[in-house]
Amino acid sequence: MSEHRSRKDAVRNREAVLAAADALFARRENAEDVTTAEVAAAAGVGKGTLFRAFGDRAGLLRALYEARLEPLGAAVGTGPPPLGPDTPPAERVPALLDALLRFKLDNRALALALEDGDASPYRTEHYARWHALLRTLLERIPVAADSGFTAHVLLAAIRADLVEHLAGPGGLGREELRARLAELVGTVLTPAPAGPGPAGG
């Protein structure tokens, strides 16, 4: 239990690196060419400090991603409908996916860097969380296909690089994309020939 309290400078430096990385990733077009040396320099810190604090580059990315995702996590965990736990599944699933889509649109570079990184995005802890939640919700809806697989596919529909591709220059606008996704989710969730279905394009 005796977790050694981190030293003050360590905490401060960790924050500095996080902030520097945040700024850098937000500004830079392609997140892949933000280097660890650059982040460290921008934070006014040595590379050793960065690696000490986050383990490796991916660790930094993950930490940053989690930090940005935290508000959404809170909204889902303890917030009001349509994201919070008091929402009926059939309504919550589309809301969740829409929120995630918006998140990725708002954090393109970072999401891209994290998901397109060398390591599989499917082994991350936060993917497991979202997938588990989605799966659980789907199980409470009379959806035709396997819940686990369907959850994976729905999440695949909003993968960072696909979103980037669709929303890229000359592509769909934010609202269009949201509409398309809602439409698709509606289709997947439609239990039987009787339910609702948005007007097609």
Place this chain on the structure above:
Amino acid sequence: MSEHRSRKDAVRNREAVLAAADALFARRENAEDVTTAEVAAAAGVGKGTLFRAFGDRAGLLRALYEARLEPLGAAVGTGPPPLGPDTPPAERVPALLDALLRFKLDNRALALALEDGDASPYRTEHYARWHALLRTLLERIPVAADSGFTAHVLLAAIRADLVEHLAGPGGLGREELRARLAELVGTVLTPAPAGPGPAGG
């Protein structure tokens, strides 16, 4: 149009590199750590030759991928049902996706390397081909959602890393995975009854 005929040794070396890479990627677990130097050495060729022939590492990957995909492309372009052009769309779409899934299962390492590479898989020429075909087919089926977007999502459902994740150790078996995919495709293709009315954001 006067395409300079390649010199004989150039052709031979190109083949040698392709063959060596093929063998290496087939044997190696993680395609990411097959290096260009290694491929060149295995082919009995200098690195310069490899880069001259393929431009860069990604070029080699692409060439190899295309080569392996060629039989499937032929089957789709001029083969008999259920893949060939004489198949009704509603039957051809599932067949196509199943064939692609099997391809990825049979070429895990390579598909992973190509799709998880730095460059977006969505900018490749072959993705555009498959997407266009799928979209066209979907347009001839009374599918509820937008054809283009649906095509993207269906292809996202069989992305190499997702397939890897699902079929990995302790995961679904080949046939199970195929069944799940077929199930999902069935759901998506289920003709929508009529009338809008999904949850709004």
Place this chain on the structure above:
DNA sequence: CGGCCGTACGGACCACCGGTCCGTTTCATC
């Protein structure tokens, strides 16, 4: 058949990146 030109060869070489190491500095405690 032999010389000549241009193309392709090939591996030493380069730039760069993630990650490590260890002498130095700073913090916390007594």
Place this chain on the structure above:
DNA sequence: GATGAAACGGACCGGTGGTCCGTACGGCCG
């Protein structure tokens, strides 16, 4: 203020994709 431990930081390392250019070889013309 002394002292031990933890953190710092930037030189350093191993390794990778990609380049360069003197050399060797293939193709053609005389």
